[in-house]
Amino acid sequence: MLTRIARKVRNSLPSRGGAPTPAPTPSVTATTPMPEGLSPKQQRQFKLTQAVLREATLDSERFAKYSVPVGGTGRYSWMRGMRLDASATRLYHRIEKGLSLPKPRHPFGAVPTAKMEKVLANPHHDTNALYRHEIDSTLAALKLWNEHEQIDNSVAPVNSTLPGNPISAEEAAAFVTSRRSIRHFAPKAIDRALITEATRIAMSSPSVCNRQSWRAHYFDSAKDLAAVMPLHSGSAGFGDNVRGVFVVTFDIRTFEGPTERNQGWIDGGMFAQTLLLGLHAVGLGAVPLNWSRMTRASNTLRETAGIPEYENIVMLIGVGHPAEGHRVARSARRPIEEILRFGTTK
Numbered sequence: 001m002l003t004r005i006a007r008k009v010r011n012s013l014p015s016r017g018g019a020p021t022p023a024p025t026p027s028v029t030a031t032t033p034m035p036e037g038l039s040p041k042q043q044r045q046f047k048l049t050q051a052v053l054r055e056a057t058l059d060s061e062r063f064a065k066y067s068v069p070v071g072g073t074g075r076y077s078w079m080r081g082m083r084l085d086a087s088a089t090r091l092y093h094r095i096e097k098g099l100s101l102p103k104p105r106h107p108f109g110a111v112p113t114a115k116m117e118k119v120l121a122n123p124h125h126d127t128n129a130l131y132r133h134e135i136d137s138t139l140a141a142l143k144l145w146n147e148h149e150q151i152d153n154s155v156a157p158v159n160s161t162l163p164g165n166p167i168s169a170e171e172a173a174a175f176v177t178s179r180r181s182i183r184h185f186a187p188k189a190i191d192r193a194l195i196t197e198a199t200r201i202a203m204s205s206p207s208v209c210n211r212q213s214w215r216a217h218y219f220d221s222a223k224d225l226a227a228v229m230p231l232h233s234g235s236a237g238f239g240d241n242v243r244g245v246f247v248v249t250f251d252i253r254t255f256e257g258p259t260e261r262n263q264g265w266i267d268g269g270m271f272a273q274t275l276l277l278g279l280h281a282v283g284l285g286a287v288p289l290n291w292s293r294m295t296r297a298s299n300t301l302r303e304t305a306g307i308p309e310y311e312n313i314v315m316l317i318g319v320g321h322p323a324e325g326h327r328v329a330r331s332a333r334r335p336i337e338e339i340l341r342f343g344t345t346k
């Protein structure tokens with residue numbers, strides 16, 4: 001496995017001439033000792049490959065440790081906490097999704113129903129959790145469909161009955177495209193009600209099977225900002241100017257199996273983008289802050305900020321009231337032809 005990853009890493013690394021760099025050794029792993037006789041360039045390549053492999057291994061071990069255990073239906077009877085919650089969410093969502101299709105199968109839902117019944121019989125199941133209400137109402141809606149071919153409008157509502165887009169397409173485009181990364185903030189405290197509202201907006205983000213793995217840790221006291229911001233690299237010259245900072249994370253316990261190993265980064269990234277838009281909507285300025293760091297740095301931030309070990313750090317977001325007359329970096333966009341391809345298949 002590691003050898004395969006190593007080969008991939010090596011092949012993806014650019015060399016000065018643009019051609020793939022020759023492999024320093026055919027079988028580098030995270031623990032292979034450096035072979036004799038490598039040129040300085042090959043030694044650097046070897047060390048880089050090993051560092052990437054070590055980090056990838058640590059990431060994989062954390063994912064395997066905290067994610068939902070894979071296996072048969074028996075696990076629905078003994079899982080607990082967030083793993084059970086996420087699994088239950090995935091199950092009821094299959095039903096509500098099925099009922100929203102153009103032509104729902106009739107009848108359907110026997111397999112997820114059997115699993116949901118196991119969840120409800122699980123002694124660790126949380127009767128106050130959102131999933132409990134959703135399972136109860138979804139099972140009733142499924143019965144209505146399977147027995148009477150009627151769709152429960154609360155479980156799969158007709159979209160036109162929901163509030164539509166209240167602004168014109170032009171206004172919506174202007175709102176989204178007017179968000180910019182702001183790095184100069186006024187010396188004014190941020191009302192936490194604005195932070196709560198922006199987070200609520202961000203929670204409208206889509207997520208895989210509606211599992212909502214994202215978490216938003218927010219810090220705004222002088223003491224907390226002084227503890228968190230210096231751990232970030234990439235905010236020199238403005239880090240001490242932010243009035244609040246989010247640490248956006250995702251809970252590994254909501255994901256299952258090797259195929260979902262990267263899902264939290266996707267859902268967490270989508271949440272972070274909507275949070276930027278939410279902050280923009282409530283009139284605050286924000287700057288996304290990378291967390292492209294080694295495991296050791298993530299552990300330090302987790303410890304400093306009271307973030308549990310089963311959460312992965314996606315990024316930070318600095319927040320504040322934009323300073324009067326602040327400037328933004330131009331950040332030119334590439335031509336759309338480089339980004340958008342109207343494809344045809346072979």
Ligand SMILES: Cc1cc2nc3c(=O)[nH]c(=O)nc-3n(C[C@H](O)[C@H](O)[C@H](O)COP(=O)(O)O)c2cc1C
Nearest residue numbers: 179180181233234235287288289290291315328331
């Ligand atoms: C994940 C992510 C990490 C970023 N990290 C940093 C950072 O560490 N420091 C910084 O000044 N800007 C950071 N940025 C902001 C980018 O420079 C900025 O989004 C980009 O230039 C586009 O400009 P705009 O946001 O004003 O449209 C980051 C952006 C993203 C999406």
